[in-house]
Structures are given as C-alpha cells and as structure tokens.
Amino acid sequence: MLEKQEIQANIPNLIERIYANYEARREPAIVEPIQNSQDAYADAMSEGRITDGRDLHITFRINAFDNSATITDNAGGMTRQDLEEVIPEIDTTSESKQGGGSVGSMGRGLIAVAAATEKTYIETLNTDGERLATIIYPNSGEITSPVHPRDIANDEDEDVVRGAPKIEAEAGTLLKLSRIDDDVMNTLTNWDEIESILAEIFLPLFDRDDIKFTYVIETEEGVESHQPDIPSLDDLVEEVVHTKEEHTFHAKGKDYKITDITYGRAAGQYPWEGIAMFKGRDYFDQAIMRVDHYKPYIPSLRGDNPDMIAYCRIDDCAELEDPSHQKLQIDNRDTDLKEPTQQVHAEYFAEESASEEQEINRLLQDTVNEAVSALGDNYVQEFVDFDRQGVLDTEVETSSGSGEDTDSSLLNLNAEEYPYDVGNIELQAKIYPPENPDAEKYVIYDIEFDHQESDYVVEVDDEFDIEAVPDEIQRQMIAATLEKEGWYWAKAKIAKVPVDVDDRDHWSRMERQAADSSQMLIPVGVEPTGSAGEETTGGGGEGPDSTTDEDEGESESSDSGSIISNLNEPTDPSDPVFARADLRPDQSGFTVHLNKGHEKWRDILRSSNRVEEQKERLQEFGSKKIARAIVEEMKLVQIREATTDIDDAERMRERLYEIRDDHEEIYARLEGNVEEIVTA
Structure with missing residues (x-):
C-alpha cells in the first residue's frame, strides 16, 4: 500500500482555488509543464549538472481514447526534496530554484495540472541517478510519498503507470495525466488552439535552437504529430x-x-x-x-x-x-x-487629432478652391458643372472651435479601394469626436449602398458602437457585398447613444436622432476616369445622376460648392504618390484621395516645432499635390477624348503636345496661386 500525505490540508478547497487562478486561455496542463521543464533545464545547465550540451526536448502525447496525456522532458529531473516538500507544500521554493530567476512555482503548477485529472503520476530521473515517482490525487487532496517507480507499478490498487513510457538514459521527468476532464481534453486535442497558446505565451522560447517541442495527438482518425510554427x-x-x-x-x-x-x-x-x-x-x-x-x-x-x-x-x-x-x-x-x-x-x-484633421482638410479644400478661382478663366468649368453644383466657395466657414458636437463634424466615409471590384467590399468610417463630447458612445446605423442606375440597394444589417474618445479619430470597417457593376452612393448615419441606454438592442430606432450622416459616391466594377466614352464633352461625360437639357425639372443648386466633392484618405506609407483625383461622373467635382501615410506628410508632422509652421507646411505641400492631381485628371480626360476623336497620327501627336503644355501652364499658375495664398 502506497503511503499518502495531505496537500496543505489546513486550506479549504485549496486545489480548486489554485486552478481558478489560471485564465481559461492559459490551460495549466499546457503552460505549467513547459514552465517547469525550461526552469529545470536552465538550472541544470547553469549548475553544471548537465554537461553534455544537450538540447531541451519536451514531448506531449495526448490520447483521446482514454482522456489521458503523457508529457516528458530531458531537463535533468527533480530532486527528492522537490517531491517530498515542494509539491506537497505548494509554494515552498526548492534549493534548485533559489536565486535562478525561475519562471514558475513548480509545486503550485503541478497541483494546477493535476486539478483537471482524476490522478497525476510523476516520475523523475535526476542527475544523481535517482529514479523516483509519486501520484497526486486532486479529489482527495493527497499525494504519495516518493518511491521507486517499480513500487507503484507493483501496487495492486494502482493502474496509473500502465501505458506510461519509461524515462530513458537522459535525466528528466514524466507526467502521466489520467482521466482528464472533458473540457480540458477539448483544448488538448485542438492543435490550432494549442499552437495559438504557445505563440501567445512562449513565443521567445520557441525561437531558440536548443528548444525542441513535439506534440502528438492520438484520436480515432489517427495519429497527428506537430511542431509549432511560431514567428520570432x-x-x-x-x-x-x-x-x-x-x-x-x-x-x-x-x-x-x-x-x-x-x-x-x-x-x-x-x-x-x-x-x-x-x-x-x-x-x-x-x-x-x-x-x-x-x-x-x-x-x-x-x-x-x-x-x-x-x-x-x-x-x-x-x-x-x-x-x-x-x-x-x-x-x-x-x-x-x-x-x-x-x-x-x-x-x-500619431495622426492629427480629430479637430486638427478636420481643420487641415478644410484648409486644403479652401486653398485649392481659391487657387482655382484665381485662375480667372472658365477652363475648369468645362470639367465641373458649377451651375449644378453651386458657386465655387473660397471662404467656407470652419468650426467655431467650441469643442462641442456639430451636425457636420462626426462622420466621414472613406473608400479602401477606388474603384472596387464587384463582390465583397470594405468601406472605412472615420469618426471625429470633439474635444468635449456630450456622449460616451456613438452608433453607426442605416448603412446602405444605392446603385445609381437601378433600384438595386444593399442594406447592411450591422450597427457599430463607437467610443467617444475626446478629439481622437476612431475608425470602423464596414463590409458589404455588391454584385452589380456601376456607381453607388454609400450612406451611413451616426447617433449619440444616451447614457441611460444599457441595452442598445432595445433602443428603438424611432428614438434615435442622427447627429451626422455621410455619403460617398464609389465606383464598383467601372473605371472612374472619363467614364462616358464617345459622348464625352470636355467635362468627362455624363454619368449617373448627371443633369442634361432633356432632364425633367430643374437641377438642384446650393449656395456654395467646392471643386473637391470628397476627400478620401487611404493610408499607405509605401505609396510614393500623395494625392490622386478622379472626376465624379455627375460632374459635381473631384474625389481626391490623400495618402496621409506618405513619408513627406509624416515628416512635416514630426519635424515642425510650431503649430502654425506645421499648418503652413501641410497647407502648401498638400494643396500643391491636390492641384497637381486635379490637373493630371483633367489632362487624362482630354487625352482620352483626343485618342477617340482624332484619327490622323500627326494631328494626334500635335494635340497631345498641346494638352501637355496647356496643363503644365495651368499647374504652374495653380502652384503660384497656392504659394501666394499660403504666404498671405
């Protein structure tokens, strides 16, 4: 009969309390054996008890047939003191662990491993050549006194040793976990989850060449053997x-x-x-x-x-x-x-704060509008329908600076691609909480994509909660599947969530008041530039929603407009181009894409010491790049028209040179106008 002793019997429900210390994500049956193995290996190597320069080998063998697991290492084994004192007394530090900067507490760790089993067998061969074994019984809170493994094997009342491999020549430790709880077995037999846990906790350890880890799973489907593929x-x-x-x-x-x-x-x-x-x-x-x-x-x-x-x-x-x-x-x-x-x-x-980004974007729009207006000719009007859009606005009022929410300050939709392919698309919503938001959360809702040439509408059922972090831009990806080519109005609303709403699912839509809305015209499966082909007139042709003399009724006109209809802000530090422009098919202006991950833009944000100096540099750099992008887009439209309308090669060559020279002159004038506006 094996001699047993109690494990810290004076502490009620000790083993359950130990196991409860572990997060569900960090299953002790995985984490603790690895901790103990690398601790023992490091101690044995540091103290010279292992002198053959061996690698540390850790092997897990999970048997789904009988809910058992066998874990072995060659880390040098445990001492008699470890088995007699450290494990039963749980947090007593063994001599081998003192002063070594150990990673884990061996006694507590092994008790946590055993807590999910009916019993756990521990066999060790230490560097003194001593072979010892013990059994932990978590349900009764007992552990056997250390004996030679043959004494346990010969005990008529014990079957735990059966099926456990014998420790071979190298000193190390073997754990046999018997009748493991089902929920723990579900984790142990899922290699993807195990590999994720190893990466989450032991990523640096498994990058070492002297650590070898093997994980074997035996199920009805067969035997799987795995080694972790973990990045360094x-x-x-x-x-x-x-x-x-x-x-x-x-x-x-x-x-x-x-x-x-x-x-x-x-x-x-x-x-x-x-x-x-x-x-x-x-x-x-x-x-x-x-x-x-x-x-x-x-x-x-x-x-x-x-x-x-x-x-x-x-x-x-x-x-x-x-x-x-x-x-x-x-x-x-x-x-x-x-x-x-x-x-x-x-x-x-860091990017600009929410208020700074809005201020800079408005400054860029105002500067480009004013630079275009100062050209003093009607050339741009051949591309942009100002009768439809409204008078070009060069003095748009900016935010009052009060820091409070305004009806036009919260939400802006951004295209991740332009154009999109037909199928799955993602749109980014940018949210601009003010410096002093009067809500803790916002909700984005009523998201839809309206096809402009048919009744095809895609509604997004999802709603998105957004934290109202003061003056920090928030982002939310919106996914949809658009199966029809064409131009779409992407639309969304945002509302402030009242503080007393605990369950937003029961917050009626009828109770909501939109604090802001945003819409963006996006091309799906169609080319955004010069989309009309043969019927193009200098304005890039008629697209969806364009107004002609044959249209019934009068076109809408606002009191003011902007040559820039949308600012889209993709961020790609590897892209050498800061600004691109696409003429909108309804001739209501240009969609301008600003790459604020551009190295020059980031350099200005990092290197400018004074706020006003930074704004001036951003204003000049950004406005010139936007002006260049718009000129390039107008030039491209005219080149496409020329290649369509002119058959004679010599005349074509002359026309292309004219287009190039004309647009270089236009850009030089715009660039000079921008410089005058900035220095003014």
Whole structure:
C-alpha cells in the first residue's frame, strides 16, 4: 500500500482555488509543464549538472481514447526534496530554484495540472541517478510519498503507470495525466488552439535552437504529430523605432524596474494586446515567456491590426506576480508605461487629432478652391458643372472651435479601394469626436449602398458602437457585398447613444436622432476616369445622376460648392504618390484621395516645432499635390477624348503636345496661386 500525505490540508478547497487562478486561455496542463521543464533545464545547465550540451526536448502525447496525456522532458529531473516538500507544500521554493530567476512555482503548477485529472503520476530521473515517482490525487487532496517507480507499478490498487513510457538514459521527468476532464481534453486535442497558446505565451522560447517541442495527438482518425510554427519577435517587427533600457515605477510601497522596452512598427498581427510583459531566465539571457500585457488607450496600439508593437522585460517584478505566475497583481496603469508609450506614438505614429484633421482638410479644400478661382478663366468649368453644383466657395466657414458636437463634424466615409471590384467590399468610417463630447458612445446605423442606375440597394444589417474618445479619430470597417457593376452612393448615419441606454438592442430606432450622416459616391466594377466614352464633352461625360437639357425639372443648386466633392484618405506609407483625383461622373467635382501615410506628410508632422509652421507646411505641400492631381485628371480626360476623336497620327501627336503644355501652364499658375495664398 502506497503511503499518502495531505496537500496543505489546513486550506479549504485549496486545489480548486489554485486552478481558478489560471485564465481559461492559459490551460495549466499546457503552460505549467513547459514552465517547469525550461526552469529545470536552465538550472541544470547553469549548475553544471548537465554537461553534455544537450538540447531541451519536451514531448506531449495526448490520447483521446482514454482522456489521458503523457508529457516528458530531458531537463535533468527533480530532486527528492522537490517531491517530498515542494509539491506537497505548494509554494515552498526548492534549493534548485533559489536565486535562478525561475519562471514558475513548480509545486503550485503541478497541483494546477493535476486539478483537471482524476490522478497525476510523476516520475523523475535526476542527475544523481535517482529514479523516483509519486501520484497526486486532486479529489482527495493527497499525494504519495516518493518511491521507486517499480513500487507503484507493483501496487495492486494502482493502474496509473500502465501505458506510461519509461524515462530513458537522459535525466528528466514524466507526467502521466489520467482521466482528464472533458473540457480540458477539448483544448488538448485542438492543435490550432494549442499552437495559438504557445505563440501567445512562449513565443521567445520557441525561437531558440536548443528548444525542441513535439506534440502528438492520438484520436480515432489517427495519429497527428506537430511542431509549432511560431514567428520570432524579429519577424513581428518591421522596424524598431525606439528602445528604452530601464523604466522605474512605484507599487505596493516599493520601486520596481522594467527593462529592455522596445517599440516598433508592427509587421502584421501579433499574439497579444498592447505592451507584452515578458520575463526570462539567467541561463537563457533573454525573454522566455509572457506574463502579462498592458493595454493603454493609445491609438497605434489598438484595433485588430495595430501599427505599433511593444514589449519589455519584467524580471525585477517577480514579487508582483500572482500565485499562478500568469499576471501582475497590480493595476497595470501603475507601471507608468503609458507616458513613454504616448511619446513614441506622438513621434512615430500619431495622426492629427480629430479637430486638427478636420481643420487641415478644410484648409486644403479652401486653398485649392481659391487657387482655382484665381485662375480667372472658365477652363475648369468645362470639367465641373458649377451651375449644378453651386458657386465655387473660397471662404467656407470652419468650426467655431467650441469643442462641442456639430451636425457636420462626426462622420466621414472613406473608400479602401477606388474603384472596387464587384463582390465583397470594405468601406472605412472615420469618426471625429470633439474635444468635449456630450456622449460616451456613438452608433453607426442605416448603412446602405444605392446603385445609381437601378433600384438595386444593399442594406447592411450591422450597427457599430463607437467610443467617444475626446478629439481622437476612431475608425470602423464596414463590409458589404455588391454584385452589380456601376456607381453607388454609400450612406451611413451616426447617433449619440444616451447614457441611460444599457441595452442598445432595445433602443428603438424611432428614438434615435442622427447627429451626422455621410455619403460617398464609389465606383464598383467601372473605371472612374472619363467614364462616358464617345459622348464625352470636355467635362468627362455624363454619368449617373448627371443633369442634361432633356432632364425633367430643374437641377438642384446650393449656395456654395467646392471643386473637391470628397476627400478620401487611404493610408499607405509605401505609396510614393500623395494625392490622386478622379472626376465624379455627375460632374459635381473631384474625389481626391490623400495618402496621409506618405513619408513627406509624416515628416512635416514630426519635424515642425510650431503649430502654425506645421499648418503652413501641410497647407502648401498638400494643396500643391491636390492641384497637381486635379490637373493630371483633367489632362487624362482630354487625352482620352483626343485618342477617340482624332484619327490622323500627326494631328494626334500635335494635340497631345498641346494638352501637355496647356496643363503644365495651368499647374504652374495653380502652384503660384497656392504659394501666394499660403504666404498671405
């Protein structure tokens, strides 16, 4: 009969409480054996107990037939003290772990692993050549005294050893988990989920050449063997933009250090949110596993695909870790990491604030309008129907600057592509909360795409909640499937969500009042430039909604207009072109696409010390580029007309030279007008 002892019997429901410390995402049966293996390996290598320079091999074998798992390593094994004292007493630190900067608490970790089993068998061969074994019974809260494995194998009342492989020549440890809970087995038999957990927690560890990991799953369908395909930290960082060797903060009456803080441009999605907090081992001399993360409200760190990636080392913060070593026992805001992260965001990632972007966009529109008006001829009117659109506005009033919501300040739709292909499309909604929003949330609703030449309408059922973050631009992707070619009006409304609305699903649409709406004309499966073909007249031809003499009724006309009908803002740092322009098919102006990820635009935002100087530089650079884009679009329309109308090659050549020279002259005049407006 095996001798048993109680596990910390003086603490009620201890094992359940230990297991409850672990997040559902961090299943102890996966995380703890890896922690313990790498801790044991690092200690044995550092202390010279392993001298053959071996790699660490960790193997999981999951058996779905009997809900069992066998986990083995060659990390040097456990001592008798580990089995007699550390595991039963849970948080007692073994001599082998003292001073080594260990990643986990072995006793607590193994109890957490056993908590999801009927019993857990532990066999170890240590570097002294001693072979020992014990069994944890979580339901009764007992553990057997360490004995030779043959004593357990020969015990008539025990069957746990059956089917467990024997530890071979290299010192290490074997865990046999028997009759695992079904919900845990569902995780253990799902390799995609396991690989995701490994990437989320142990990404730096698995980048090492001396760590070998194998995961075998046996099911009715057969045997699968897997090795994790996990990117390295270097793979996740496109460019390191800033590093900080050390950062000090105060918590729970003491000072703590965070080290090796790294900020970079993300190369893609990464398996954590915010700033990853890693800890390492003295032997490995690098980060090994992620303990926690801090997600400050900084735009470039948020969203499904953040622009910024950030991580650090918290080796000095071991006292702040919770008992499961899975997170810090402080509010992560206490680390004071937000301030240096905001500085990095401001220098390398920040866009204009919501109010600044609106002010700059209005300034660009006003400048281009005034520069066109100052040409003093009717050339542009051959392209833009000002009778239909209204008088060209050169002095549009800007926001009052009160910081309060206005009916025209909240929502703007942006095209991710232009034109779109028929099928699935995505539109970006940009939301501009004011400096002092009078709501905590907005909702975008009544989203639809109206085909301009038929009754075909696509309504988007989804509604989107938007946080009203003061003066910070918010973004929301809107997806739809458009199966018909043509021009569409994309439309959406935005409303303020009352504070007393707890359940927005029961907030009646009848109660809503739109705070703003936005619409944008987008081409789907059609070419946006010069779309009318043979009937083109200098204005790029008739498109949907264009008005002719034969149309019934009078065309609508506003008191004022703009040569720019829509500002679309795609962001692509790799695109060398800042501005493109497309003549709208209804001759109501140009859709101008501004690439505010352009290197020159970003340089102005970063390098200008004075606000007014920055505005002037943005105004001049942006307005000239927009003017150039509009001139290029008008030139392209005339070139297409010439190639359609002129058959004679010599006359064609002469006409193309005329078009080129005429438009270069027009651009030179516009450029001079812009300079005069800016310096005025």
